[in-house]
Amino acid sequence: MIPWIDEDNPVFPPVEQALKDPDGLLCAGGNLRPTTLLQAYSHGIFPWYSDGQPLLWWSPDPRMVLTPQTLHVSRSMKRFLRKMQWTVTADKAFPQVIEACSAIPRDDQDGTWITEEMMQAYINLYYLGFTHSIEVWDEKGKLIGGLYGVAMGRVFFGESMFSFETNASKTALVSLMNSGCYDLVDCQMHTAHLETMGGQIQPRSVFLIAMQTLIKRPTSSLVTGVESFYEK
Structure with missing residues (x-):
């Protein structure tokens, strides 16, 4: 019980x-x-x-986490990022991102856990500055991928991601990790996809110690961080 x-x-x-x-x-x-x-x-x-x-x-317990130091980007993905014509933004379309995450079918789920009540709750947090989104747009300005989560200090608590085109969600994740805003991303539970990107399993106790220290540290603008990454 x-x-x-x-x-x-x-x-x-x-x-x-x-x-x-x-x-x-x-x-x-x-x-x-x-x-x-x-x-x-x-x-x-x-x-x-x-x-x-x-x-x-x-x-x-345990917890899957990702850090900028452990992020793994394959050679093929690096080539893709150098040549891609997509545009990546932050906090430009949070409601659309969470709605897309709720609608996309997933092999291991029957229906969605992102209910209408959940969507509204995280949109409320967005307007208070505590949730953020990464958006990936194709050459015609269509939203094709993204992710969202809760941010506190230098920790990003990842909630969900979606992709309508190959590599779109990976592009969003790489953009988040290279924004310079977060030292720890909570992936919550293990997935094979996140493991290939460098996700690591930690005991919950280890995760909590790091998380409770990092949420107290100031961070910078995610919008500026993503823009700066693609200006390099």
């Missing part, structure tokens, strides 16, 4: 109480208000549930 937290005054239990099976399930209930979400992320907790389920909160 997992505890239920109060809807009006949610207090999260220690992450060490999260279940082993399913990995990381910590509690249910609460709400998706900005203060609640920021409290959760600052303790290594994130919401993940589907329509028809209660609001569920997770903190898996």
